[in-house]
Amino acid sequence: MKKGIARRAVAATLALGVGIALAGCSGGGAGAGGNAVPGEDYTGPKVSITFWNGWTGGAAPVLVPKLVEKFNSEHDNIEVKNVPQEWGDISKKMPLAVKAGKGPDVAVAHGDDVATYAAQGLLLPADDIVDALGYSADDFPEGLMDAGAYKGAQYGIPWSVTPMGLYVNNDVLKSAGIDPATVPTxxxxxxxxLEALKAAGISGEWVDGYVFTGTFEFESLLWQFGGDLYNDDVTEATFNSDAGVQALTHMVDLIDKGYSPPNVAQDGNIKGLLAGQTAYNWNGVWQTTNESFNEIDWTVAPVPQIGTEQAVWSSSTHWMFMNNKGQDKNKTAAAATFVKWMNENSAGWAETGELPAANDVRNDPTLVETYPNLKPFIDSLPYAHYETSAPGITAANALITTALNEAVTGKKEPKEALDDAAKQANEILKQNAAKYGD
Known part of the structure; x- marks a missing residue:
């Protein structure tokens, strides 16, 4: 962590004694009823709380223990035990662990997983915790709280966001006679x-058919053309709309017209950019921590508006309070204090290649002064779109990548690929409704 970045935001005076209705949750148990979460600081007896997260790579394995150690040193009555593990392992272990009363007290998940955990009865509703901590939707980027909501209740509190941007190899632009200062918008x-680059014998953007990052580019374009992935109640896939066809056709055209080579491998586009073989790459904010960029002259900007409106894909992560069998009310209250403290001290999270979700932390000028490459990503948040909140949605989302891959490899026309994927996705949505009771 760079010195001077981690800092505690000025906290407002928060109301005390807001109750959490744990008694009505499926976990129940002797320690689960009528507890009160203090506004910012837990004042109950000493407790040890367990924290599960999937931060196993990059700077996180160094940064998180330091944050936890600092928190523990400042709170004599709370001990946080950090338990990092792979995201996939968490999703497999969580249901049995929570139902047995052996799950974590607090955990972090991606936005497209929160509703699934909530539908399984694994989470405590967090509306009263949000109120007790003094949070509102205005404390985070627009629409972000919705990614942690399910059936009208709040289950997640935002932690981080990871929008896409346009990475630029300036040397490649110069070789084609293009001024790097004129990044297209x-x-x-x-x-x-792209035409100028093509004339110079350079494929300006390498289009791939994989989640990282072709799917994210397609979804950005879908929203730019005015479409959406699903209807409002997530009972029908709509990514095969006219907007979706326009988005996917744009990507296929880049290949067909020679602006991109065919059959780009997974991560081949970012590797091509770093090797000086292409000029532009649509990729996530996490690439700002890629040390290979130290070897080239590069910039990053918001993704260009190809469609009729500004839009960009972003992922997110959220805090969750677990509904363990016999969950101790004091541990939940202590976990709320931990979450508030972490968000207030999240400026250094930029070291991991993610943006802090808390507006007051992210909008502090010191953050961009220290990490100037984050500015275009921060600037794009007003029009960012986040994960669809619905249980089991990741299985349906996987079919978007299937359609993308089929189209960019020439196996199917864009409309056919999207229609086929939407048909299969609709079946999954029906199965999810039966499975999770929607």
Whole structure:
């Protein structure tokens, strides 16, 4: 962590004694009824709380223990035990662990997993915790709280966001006679730059058919053309709308018209950018921590507006309070204090290649002064779109990548690929409704 970045945000005076209705939760148990979460500081007896997270790579394995150690040193009555493990292992272990009363007291999950955990009865509703901690939707990027909601209740408190941006190899642009200072912001400018690069024998953007990052680019374009992944109640896939066809056709056209080579491998586009073989790459904020960028002259900007409106894909992570069998009310209250403290001290999280979700931390000028490459990502948050909140949604989402891959490899036309994927996704949505009771 860089010195001077981690800092505690100025906290408002928060109301005390807001109760959490744990008694009505499926976990029940002697320690689960009528507890009160203090506004910012837990004042009950000493407790030890367990924290599960999937932060096993990059800077996180160093940063998280330091944050936990600092928190523990400042709170004599709370001991946080950090238990990092792979995200996939967490999702497999969580149901049995929580139902047996052996799960974590607090955990972090991606936005598209929160509703699944909630539908399984694994989470405590967090509305009263949100109120007790003084949070509102205005404390985070617009729409982000919705990614942690399910059936009208709040189950997640935002921790981080990871929007896409346009990474640029300036040396490649210069070799094609393009001024790197003129980064394209719309379709006209972007296509002109790609045409100039093509004339110089350079494929300006390498399009891939994989989640990282072709799927994220497609979803950004879908929203830019005015579409959405699903209908409002997530009972029908809509990514095969006219907007979806326009988005996928744009990507296929880049290949067919020679602006991108065919059959780009997984991560081949970012590798091509770093090797000086291409000029532009749509990729996530996490690439700002890629040390290979130290070897090239590069910049990053918001993704260009190809469609009719500004939009960009972003993932997110959220805090969750677990509904363990016999959950101790004091541990939940202590976990709430931990979450508040972590969000207030989240500026250094930029070291991991993610943006702090808390507006007051992220908007502090010191953050961009220390991490200037984050500015275009921060600037794009007002029009960012986050994960669909619905139980079991990841299985349906996987079919979007299937359609993308089929189209960019020429196996199917964009409309056919999307229609086939949407049909299969709709079946999964029906199965999810039966499985989770929606």
């Amino acid at each position: 719309d379709k006209d400018g972007y296509m002109k730059a």
